[in-house]
Amino acid sequence: MTARPRVLIIGGGFAGISAAKALKRAPVDVTVVDRRNHHLFQPLLYQVATAALAPADIAEPIRTVLRKQANAKVVLGSVQSVDAGHKRIQVNDAWLDFDWLIIAAGVRHSYFGHPEWEEHAPGLKTIGDALEIRRRILMAFEKAEWCEDADERQRLMTFVVVGGGATGVEVAGAIADIARLTLAKDFRNIDTTKARVVLVEGGSQVLGVYPAPLPERANTQLSSLGVEIQLNTSVTGVDEQGVQLGEDKRIESATVVWAAGVQGSSVGADAGFERHRNGRIPVNADLSVPGHDHIFVAGDQAVVMGADGTPVPGVAPAAMQMGKHVAAMIIGSLKGKKRTPFRYTDRGQMATIGRARAIAATGPLKLSGFVAWLAWVFIHVLFLITFRNRVVVMLKWAWSWVLFDSSSRLVWETEPSAHEGEQPSS
Amino acid sequence: MTARPRVLIIGGGFAGISAAKALKRAPVDVTVVDRRNHHLFQPLLYQVATAALAPADIAEPIRTVLRKQANAKVVLGSVQSVDAGHKRIQVNDAWLDFDWLIIAAGVRHSYFGHPEWEEHAPGLKTIGDALEIRRRILMAFEKAEWCEDADERQRLMTFVVVGGGATGVEVAGAIADIARLTLAKDFRNIDTTKARVVLVEGGSQVLGVYPAPLPERANTQLSSLGVEIQLNTSVTGVDEQGVQLGEDKRIESATVVWAAGVQGSSVGADAGFERHRNGRIPVNADLSVPGHDHIFVAGDQAVVMGADGTPVPGVAPAAMQMGKHVAAMIIGSLKGKKRTPFRYTDRGQMATIGRARAIAATGPLKLSGFVAWLAWVFIHVLFLITFRNRVVVMLKWAWSWVLFDSSSRLVWETEPSAHEGEQPSS
Numbered sequence: 037m038t039a040r041p042r043v044l045i046i047g048g049g050f051a052g053i054s055a056a057k058a059l060k061r062a063p064v065d066v067t068v069v070d071r072r073n074h075h076l077f078q079p080l081l082y083q084v085a086t087a088a089l090a091p092a093d094i095a096e097p098i099r100t101v102l103r104k105q106a107n108a109k110v111v112l113g114s115v116q117s118v119d120a121g122h123k124r125i126q127v128n129d130a131w132l133d134f135d136w137l138i139i140a141a142g143v144r145h146s147y148f149g150h151p152e153w154e155e156h157a158p159g160l161k162t163i164g165d166a167l168e169i170r171r172r173i174l175m176a177f178e179k180a181e182w183c184e185d186a187d188e189r190q191r192l193m194t195f196v197v198v199g200g201g202a203t204g205v206e207v208a209g210a211i212a213d214i215a216r217l218t219l220a221k222d223f224r225n226i227d228t229t230k231a232r233v234v235l236v237e238g239g240s241q242v243l244g245v246y247p248a249p250l251p252e253r254a255n256t257q258l259s260s261l262g263v264e265i266q267l268n269t270s271v272t273g274v275d276e277q278g279v280q281l282g283e284d285k286r287i288e289s290a291t292v293v294w295a296a297g298v299q300g301s302s303v304g305a306d307a308g309f310e311r312h313r314n315g316r317i318p319v320n321a322d323l324s325v326p327g328h329d330h331i332f333v334a335g336d337q338a339v340v341m342g343a344d345g346t347p348v349p350g351v352a353p354a355a356m357q358m359g360k361h362v363a364a365m366i367i368g369s370l371k372g373k374k375r376t377p378f379r380y381t382d383r384g385q386m387a388t389i390g391r392a393r394a395i396a397a398t399g400p401l402k403l404s405g406f407v408a409w410l411a412w413v414f415i416h417v418l419f420l421i422t423f424r425n426r427v428v429v430m431l432k433w434a435w436s437w438v439l440f441d442s443s444s445r446l447v448w449e450t451e452p453s454a455h456e457g458e459q460p461s462s
Numbered sequence: 463m464t465a466r467p468r469v470l471i472i473g474g475g476f477a478g479i480s481a482a483k484a485l486k487r488a489p490v491d492v493t494v495v496d497r498r499n500h501h502l503f504q505p506l507l508y509q510v511a512t513a514a515l516a517p518a519d520i521a522e523p524i525r526t527v528l529r530k531q532a533n534a535k536v537v538l539g540s541v542q543s544v545d546a547g548h549k550r551i552q553v554n555d556a557w558l559d560f561d562w563l564i565i566a567a568g569v570r571h572s573y574f575g576h577p578e579w580e581e582h583a584p585g586l587k588t589i590g591d592a593l594e595i596r597r598r599i600l601m602a603f604e605k606a607e608w609c610e611d612a613d614e615r616q617r618l619m620t621f622v623v624v625g626g627g628a629t630g631v632e633v634a635g636a637i638a639d640i641a642r643l644t645l646a647k648d649f650r651n652i653d654t655t656k657a658r659v660v661l662v663e664g665g666s667q668v669l670g671v672y673p674a675p676l677p678e679r680a681n682t683q684l685s686s687l688g689v690e691i692q693l694n695t696s697v698t699g700v701d702e703q704g705v706q707l708g709e710d711k712r713i714e715s716a717t718v719v720w721a722a723g724v725q726g727s728s729v730g731a732d733a734g735f736e737r738h739r740n741g742r743i744p745v746n747a748d749l750s751v752p753g754h755d756h757i758f759v760a761g762d763q764a765v766v767m768g769a770d771g772t773p774v775p776g777v778a779p780a781a782m783q784m785g786k787h788v789a790a791m792i793i794g795s796l797k798g799k800k801r802t803p804f805r806y807t808d809r810g811q812m813a814t815i816g817r818a819r820a821i822a823a824t825g826p827l828k829l830s831g832f833v834a835w836l837a838w839v840f841i842h843v844l845f846l847i848t849f850r851n852r853v854v855v856m857l858k859w860a861w862s863w864v865l866f867d868s869s870s871r872l873v874w875e876t877e878p879s880a881h882e883g884e885q886p887s888s
Contacts, residue, residue, distance in 0.1 A: 072873070073600065073604065073871075073872065073873045074872050074873070090516045090517070090518040091516070091872055092516045092872055095872050097648070097871045097872065099648035099649070100648060100871070103647050103648055104647075109650040109651075110648075111607075111608060112601075112604040112607075112608070113608065128608060130608075163872070174499065175538075178499065178538040181537075181538075182537060182538070182539065182554060182556075221529050221530075222523070222525035222526060222529055222536075223525070224535040225535075424861060427857075428854075428857070431853075431854075431857075435850060445499075445523045445526065446499065446500050446517055446518055446521050446523065446589070447498070447499045447500070
């Protein structure tokens with residue numbers, strides 16, 4: 037129809053959607069390719085995993101997000117190949133040509149060379165992951181309620197979270213919370229408040245990248261929720277029965293959550309770009325791929341340094357800023373403007389710890405406890421995808437805050453493999 | 463702890479939960495066994511399948527439903543065996559003894575001797591079923607958007623619903639609605655309003671068990687939504703490409719939903735009870751199993767005749783009434799009272815047709831159109847499981863009514879087998 041430049045965006049996460057939206061008025065045709073049909077508000081994914089929110093509360097079909105943007109279309113499919121030389125990518129066995137390419141396919145979990153651990157210690161990146169972790173947590177309590185062997189019951193009521201970053205801290209706090217509050221009255225044989233939640237961190241503190249005194253305060257708040265924190269401890273094995281720590285320590289646990297490391301998506305791996313050992317792609321200061329002026333990487337998948345020489349962190353605000361920067365570079369290039377370097381504006385960090393506590397830092401301001409939690413609620417609700425999501429999530433939080441009840445404690449199927457539908461056995 | 467009579471209830475559906483609740487003040491210990499952790503408000507399941515509601519809106523953990531009932535506990539597990547002679551059942555490889563047993567395990571789809579059709583034409587009984595049907599419907603549009611072959615695109619945009627009972631009518635109307643309204647603005651290459659929805663019914667009218675003039679009105683309302691109704695038509699084959707009708711007709715379709723027949727759960731099949739050809743269990747007038755005073759069957763799994771000599775229908779109100787009757791029989795027996803026959807009170811039938819139309823009959827009153835729909839909304843919201851569900855569902859309905867937007871258009875994974883978690887391929 038038109039001969040307008042074609043901008044192809046791989047990935048409908050924060051970076052991809054921000055880039056697409058920033059191109060709304062540009063004289064280009066935008067196509068967003070994703071293998072899932074929804075944009076996900078990942079900062080709240082741990083609340084789906086711990087049964088506080090439902091998937092639909094934090095996700096929105098990409099088509100809906102871009103519904104009113106006339107120059108954008110959406111393709112649901114897996115990217116099979118990136119052919120930088122011919123400026124085209126392969127999706128669903130067909131080739132799509134581009135004039136500009138934005139690779140924003142994100143990261144997935146890294147098991148440090150031990151992919152066999154994944155089965156026993158799922159990570160938390162997709163709605164599928166969150167529902168699987170939810171299933172494991174709730175089924176562990178169900179099995180403990182039924183179990184007559186004291187050791188096995190103890191193992192079922194032990195939850196290990198590997199990795200003391202924001203996700204690990206939030207998951208550990210939330211598990212401790214549902215065990216103490218939400219589930220306590222539901223069981224007859226077990227005392228869910230006796231559940232053991234262990235947070236394992238390789239470094240010397242949790243939330244190690246946050247400024248002092250937040251790591252220490254997070255430590256205190258987690259401890260007050262009953263979370264055991266094991267610092268300077270590396271995981272050396274994960275199996276069906278539990279976790280091996282260092283040389284000779286072991287925790288018997290039926291539910292292990294992995295929040296310890298990420299590696300770049302394999303999208304673009306065949307394009308001949310330089311890649312770091314963890315699979316992420318180093319980019320020029322303007323976020324273009326070295327040697328490829330028309331190809332950019334944005335979001336978690338990009339390795340880029342901030343003004344202070346430290347790497348830009350893999351957080352939603354950074355991804356959104358990168359997406360907007362790449363869109364500006366494309367718009368500028370169409371007008372013959374010179375490229376400018378990406379500058380990350382760090383507005384601060386925050387993490388919730390359990391039901392009504394959090395820690396937050398923005399510039400010189402360091403908050404913790406209830407005030408930080410209020411700030412956390414305000415900011416997260418504000419940035420939720422749509423107004424409907426904001427209303428629903430606020431209502432659900434208010435509800436669970438008042439009633440100690442959480443709304444999404446469902447397990448579709450009790451076995452992981454039974455998702456394909458009804459089994460004919462009963 | 464106590465020597466109180468043990469009442470074992472198999473199934474946490476309408477019949478099982480009603481029986482458990484009716485035993486709240488009785489001097490018995492109640493155990494509800496279910497292989498899923500939630501009670502499901504099945505009359506609204508089609509709204510989950512058609513993306514209007516989320517699973518958590520119409521389901522509630524059984525533990526939560528019975529949380530405040532001190533004499534009730536819950537076991538999550540599959541019933542492997544019912545041993546009527548020894549008064550025990552086998553669950554999770556262990557034996558549970560009972561003094562009274564209530565079998566309320568419900569029904570599942572029946573493919574009239576063609577179990578191989580199920581793969582291509584899933585039925586709608588569980589949340590897993592609903593999410594799978596939702597995935598198929600939404601993925602069909604996604605694939606059509608991408609498809610360049612006109613015939614295949616037509617096949618992808620053809621939806622066949624088999625069975626013209628309440629579920630079939632509601633599913634067909636809801637698919638027509640989302641195609642015409644909700645999805646219309648999301649796609650660029652296809653016109654979703656051109657989707658073809660075919661309702662296939664073996665009898666001479668849809669909603670054949672409803673009193674006149676409702677079947678005819680349902681017919682008119684469905685037609686006005688663009689649903690094609692094929693009456694007196696039997697399905698003779700279902701395969702990957704479509705549906706075979708009668709001797710020589712065929713509809714090419716990528717999405718077939720089965721709403722045509724049910725058979726009793728296999729729970730209790732090894733107990734030596736008489737069973738009908740469709741697997742359901744005929745019971746005495748008091749709902750006990752012939753020859754087993756202490757064993758009852760309630761809900762859809764029971765075959766029981768109403769006062770007028772016609773079978774009691776497999777609907778939620780009948781199941782709830784049966785559950786209460788069985789509880790009353792047990793309480794009465796403990797007091798030495800005589801058994802009484804079950805009497806079904808038919809309060810009427812209703813079914814929605816699309817967004818704001820319905821048909822309803824109660825006694826001499828026959829409603830259709832918007833008034834019937836308001837009655838339908840009122841009754842369904844009133845009977846939802848908890849107050850929270852009621853508030854959330856009302857808000858969602860109001861929202862989608864005003865904005866033509868539906869909140870749950872998510873597909874976790876685009877392939878049916880990918881539920882186990884993140885694939886390492888990208």
